[in-house]
Amino acid sequence: MTASVIESHGISKRYERGARASSGLLRDTLARTLRSPWTIFQRQKPDTFWALNDVSLQVGEGEVLGLIGRNGSGKTTLLKILSRITRPTSGSAEIHGRVGSLLEVGTGFHPELTGRENAYLSGAILGMSRHEINRKFDEIVAFAELDKFIDTPVKHYSSGMFVRLAFAVAAHLEPEILLVDEVLAVGDIKFQRKCLGKMGDVARAGRTIILVSHQLNQIRRLCQRVVWLDGGRVRETGPTAEVIGAYEREMSSPDSAVEKGPLGGKAHFLKWWILDREGKPKHMFADDGELRLQFLLKVNQPVYELYHDIELYDQNRQLLWGNAIGNVTLQPGVYLCNHTLPHLPLRPGSYTWRATLWDGGENVADYDCVPEMQVATVPMGHPMDEKAGILNIPSECAILPQSAADLSR
Amino acid sequence: MASVTSNPAATGPLANRPPGALTLRIEPPRTWFELRLRELWKYRELLFFLVWRDVKVRYKQTAIGIGWVIVQPLLTMLVATLFFGRLAKLPSQGLPYSVFCFAALVPWTYFSAALVAATNVVVENQRVITKVYFPRLILPVSAALSGLVDFGIGFVVLLIFTFAHGIRPSWTLALLPLFLLLAVFTVLGVGLWLSALNALYRDVKYLTPFLVQFWTLASPVYYSSSMVPERYRWLYGLNPMAGVIDGFRWALTGTGQAPAATLLASSLIVSCVLFGGLIFFNYMEGSIADRV
Numbered sequence: 147m148t149a150s151v152i153e154s155h156g157i158s159k160r161y162e163r164g165a166r167a168s169s170g171l172l173r174d175t176l177a178r179t180l181r182s183p184w185t186i187f188q189r190q191k192p193d194t195f196w197a198l199n200d201v202s203l204q205v206g207e208g209e210v211l212g213l214i215g216r217n218g219s220g221k222t223t224l225l226k227i228l229s230r231i232t233r234p235t236s237g238s239a240e241i242h243g244r245v246g247s248l249l250e251v252g253t254g255f256h257p258e259l260t261g262r263e264n265a266y267l268s269g270a271i272l273g274m275s276r277h278e279i280n281r282k283f284d285e286i287v288a289f290a291e292l293d294k295f296i297d298t299p300v301k302h303y304s305s306g307m308f309v310r311l312a313f314a315v316a317a318h319l320e321p322e323i324l325l326v327d328e329v330l331a332v333g334d335i336k337f338q339r340k341c342l343g344k345m346g347d348v349a350r351a352g353r354t355i356i357l358v359s360h361q362l363n364q365i366r367r368l369c370q371r372v373v374w375l376d377g378g379r380v381r382e383t384g385p386t387a388e389v390i391g392a393y394e395r396e397m398s399s400p401d402s403a404v405e406k407g408p409l410g411g412k413a414h415f416l417k418w419w420i421l422d423r424e425g426k427p428k429h430m431f432a433d434d435g436e437l438r439l440q441f442l443l444k445v446n447q448p449v450y451e452l453y454h455d456i457e458l459y460d461q462n463r464q465l466l467w468g469n470a471i472g473n474v475t476l477q478p479g480v481y482l483c484n485h486t487l488p489h490l491p492l493r494p495g496s497y498t499w500r501a502t503l504w505d506g507g508e509n510v511a512d513y514d515c516v517p518e519m520q521v522a523t524v525p526m527g528h529p530m531d532e533k534a535g536i537l538n539i540p541s542e543c544a545i546l547p548q549s550a551a552d553l554s555r
Numbered sequence: 556m557a558s559v560t561s562n563p564a565a566t567g568p569l570a571n572r573p574p575g576a577l578t579l580r581i582e583p584p585r586t587w588f589e590l591r592l593r594e595l596w597k598y599r600e601l602l603f604f605l606v607w608r609d610v611k612v613r614y615k616q617t618a619i620g621i622g623w624v625i626v627q628p629l630l631t632m633l634v635a636t637l638f639f640g641r642l643a644k645l646p647s648q649g650l651p652y653s654v655f656c657f658a659a660l661v662p663w664t665y666f667s668a669a670l671v672a673a674t675n676v677v678v679e680n681q682r683v684i685t686k687v688y689f690p691r692l693i694l695p696v697s698a699a700l701s702g703l704v705d706f707g708i709g710f711v712v713l714l715i716f717t718f719a720h721g722i723r724p725s726w727t728l729a730l731l732p733l734f735l736l737l738a739v740f741t742v743l744g745v746g747l748w749l750s751a752l753n754a755l756y757r758d759v760k761y762l763t764p765f766l767v768q769f770w771t772l773a774s775p776v777y778y779s780s781s782m783v784p785e786r787y788r789w790l791y792g793l794n795p796m797a798g799v800i801d802g803f804r805w806a807l808t809g810t811g812q813a814p815a816a817t818l819l820a821s822s823l824i825v826s827c828v829l830f831g832g833l834i835f836f837n838y839m840e841g842s843i844a845d846r847v
Contacts, residue, residue: 233841242578258612
């Protein structure tokens with residue numbers, strides 16, 4: 147085995163959830179301090195969770211390592227720690243070599259600046275020197291296929307052009323170690339192939355890569371070894387085929403969910419599942435037919451103003467749809483919440499459901515439903531991914547000649 | 556804080572690397588203060604690009620571009636001359652009130668604009684912060700520096716204006732960069748606090764314009780600091796911008812006395828604020844990506 151270039155020892159990362167984690171208001175903090183001055187000395191017990199828990203791994207020189215796992219399993223957090231964007235709460239890592247991270251395509255792009263200016267800016271932000279960008283500039287423009295538009299402000303670019311330029315800059319980053327998060331899922335199929343080819347070149351050139359992707363086929367094509375993260379821990383690590391196989395088996399079987407919020411509070415969720423039109427539990431859907439989403443709910447104390455929300459997210463954690471039923475009074479006991487959706491016109495991909503419970507204004511329970519719901523429908527929109535949007539709706543379009551009589555009608 | 560060391564003699568199984576290879580150690584935050592100036596120097600090209608971006612975008616977005624930089628202090632000076640100079644007849648150290656006021660407005664405009672920019676710089680760059688690593692200290696530094704381009708333009712206009720009023724600069728002009736430096740350090744010192752606080756508390760950005768407003772009144776922009784009683788002068792000097800403006804005016808016109816006492820107090824307080832700001836920013840730096 148070659149020497150390892152990345153070695154992490156028991157990396158853990160704790161995040162605070164709720165009001166203190168996101169930026170609050172100085173006004174509130176001051177008011178609280180004035181009202182009861184002692185609170186400033188009391189360590190409030192923050193609501194915390196471990197995004198990563200004791201993760202140790204070694205990556206050999208020239209190895210291409212895949213990182214898989216559900217949404218929220220800690221993949222991105224691990225990449226962020228290895229690329230020094232955030233610090234671990236405990237544990238340490240040693241990295242030997244220049245690290246480049248690609249967590250997003252187009253980092254640092256400014257719409258007012260031209261393609262040329264953005265290439266330099268983004269290159270500098272990603273860690274290239276001006277000299278290096280000068281040297282590779284023609285290559286970048288050629289790769290992005292936009293020589294004519296390179297001096298046009300980026301705000302006039304189509305999203306395809308934008309992504310091509312952004313990726314072209316990123317692809318010419320030549321660190322010894324490259325950390326990549328999901329960025330290959332950009333552009334049209336042709337450009338995606340080109341990017342994959344470029345990644346393959348990079349890997350063959352002996353550089354070390356850690357790649358995060360939901361697209362298991364990409365992982366299969368590029369990686370020799372895979373680490374499967376589950377709930378912030380390393381679940382399995384080994385040859386690509388083995389680990390992906392185990393992961394896929396688990397993803398297709400129904401599972402429990404991640405409960406956030408105090409168990410044994412006023413109410414909490416026990417279980418959830420999705421039923422298809424025949425009433426069979428399922429997590430993989432190949433059509434947009436009827437489905438039923440059911441939650442088993444345990445009420446511990448009487449609630450008088452219960453609101454139950456459900457939300458549907460895509461893999462970028464973008465909210466696609468939400469609904470709520472409200473103002474229900476429930477006595478202690480076990481209840482089944484049933485949501486029937488006659489159609490769910492989604493494009494292929496993985497989606498997450500989330501359910502919450504509120505009593506009055508108080509958040510009683512948060513429920514992140516795992517595993518993700520896999521949708522494997524036939525895409526019906528625009529053939530270019532970035533123009534297809536998020537809905538998968540069948541449509542017909544015709545162009546008809548109009549006579550003067552039609553127009554005057 | 557994660558220490559970054561260039562460690563040529565890595566030990567253990569990794570010892571067979573070429574000497575000089577970069578080794579990065581990633582660790583939880585440990586020390587409460589760690590100034591990584593060498594790293595800042597390593598990232599100087601990025602600093603240059605951030606300043607360049609700020610300047611470029613600013614001139615592209617404003618319709619009249621560079622003109623705005625000149626018009627803004629010029630108009631303020633005209634209005635101030637009318638009301639404070641002609642009507643209120645404020646003393647102006649023997650200078651024409653317009654020169655007296657304009658000489659203060661140029662550094663003051665730099666200060667107020669750069670302070671607002673520095674407050675927002677961390678939050679405005681949150682996308683970059685959460686996607687790429689670089690020493691975060693670069694951000695407030697870039698905000699403090701990019702305002703200098705506007706300042707340069709304003710300063711040229713000020714020189715012409717002063718000259719047109721028949722005031723010939725003396726040897727004291729050579730000391731002017733010193734006062735400018737003090738202004739930059741004031742922006743940086745206060746900006747470090749505000750930018751880190753702004754990442755923590757969303758309402759800080761609404762506070763900064765207020766702060767700037769109060770600060771204008773507490774600085775000798777429209778009135779002479781000689782109106783402040785002698786025995787309170789040191790207290791007045793605790794406002795570092797008092798030292799900057801008095802010094803700037805003195806260096807430019809050569810009239811009046813060197814504001815030695817004020818300047819000493821100003822430098823002292825700026826050093827403290829800057830040092831504290833560095834500690835606070837460093838302390839926050841580790842968690843800034845998790846908070847914004």
